[in-house]
Amino acid sequence: MSAQAAPALAQRGHLRLDAVIGAAATVVGPFEAKGPLGHLFDRVVKDDLCGEKSYERAEQCLLRGAVELLLDRSGVGAADVDLMLAGDLLDQITTTNFAGRDLGVPLLGLYSACATTSESLLLAGLAVTAGAARQAIAATASHHNAAERQYRYPLELGVQRAPTAQWTATGGAAFLVRPAGEGLARMVSATVGTIQDYGLKDPNNMGAAMAPAAADTILRHFRARGQTSRDYDLILTGDLARAGSPLLEELLAEQREHPGERLQDAGMLLYAEEQDVHAGGSGAVCSALVLASLALPRLRRGEIRRALLVATGSLHSPRSYQQGESIPTVAHAVELEAIS
């Protein structure tokens, strides 16, 4: 398929892509730097406030920092970026739009909670494939302290978290998507998720709520592509964590898919056991950080040939939860392969 051809709709919600992830950049908080992937991130901010006066502004600082670092390292000026697709977790996606003030790039704000990583990547890939952008940026950010005050409790309040609760990652990540050429990995195809809601209501167990969305998207992607999990070296979900991952394995096993070690979860890779984040990491940036620091370098080095990023999102709000609504969830998949 040539770069000029329109993206073919092979099956409902499945998109053929012809683009590469040219470069990636990450900025993380000090707590994330202490995790097992700490040494793989590009920049660590000194403290949680990123030199700002609020955590909301700190989150903007992380997103801006990741985008600036990305432009810097790929030698691309902001004026050469045709489109930026980015999202975050805060109300009215203020992080994205406020950071956009300083970037001067055509910007579309996105929201799919923690599935925003794959949503932004697949839309950037789609824009490039369709010839609508020569260089597009996909980016996400989240901040633990900003998410806590929006979704949960004041930071200093004494609360015992549930074992199934997850920890919102602090960081920003940005990816440069271009037409075929040099880069970290090729974007081959993507599957847009359908909203799944199995009636779960506990925001302290988002992994369980999101596992069916991940299973549905993975299976739909396999069907559209005529693949099985054996075609992949890595299926990276983000972020089902320790509560959701075994549920996904069961749901896949019922459809005779046994990915075994190929199935990894970003929420379980970002933090170490002794960091006491309960079930694992989450947040819009969590899967993006693991993708940029772990999966993309391995694809570039040819250690793995094919990977499926399946970022999952819990689409509830504090208000929907208080009103007793169940948690709708979504997962979007992006298929990546090694370039050489």
Added chain:
Amino acid sequence: MEPKEYRQRVRRMEQPRPVARNALWAFVVGGLICVVGQGVQSGLMSLGYDQESVKAPVSIILVFLGSLATALGLYDRLAKLGGMGANLPITGFANSVVAPAMEFKQEGPIMGTGARIFQVAGPVIAYGLLTAFVVGLVRFAISGGKP
């Protein structure tokens, strides 16, 4: 899979809270806070005050200590360990007021700290007052207002 079936599976596979360990720590932490309270009370009484007159000062001192520990970022760690053992004593009440007061300082003294200071303690205060009112009515019905 049916949603109902899935929900049952989730419940079955959900990692339970470590109830025994939590209860033990709640006992230890709650007990220690009470020991501190007792120490303050005994200290004040050794200065010659009687038990009745030190009740309010003891509460005030404990509220101060709870607030101080919250401000220093210690109380949330204590409560993470001790759970209800740290939440239930009056120091926990102080924590529930000071924590949002600190948190929402960023939104300013009126719409932030002022409006949100009782975000956590509000329900306790509202229903505490309601309960006191109902109990008062019951007592009045029984004893007819005689002390």
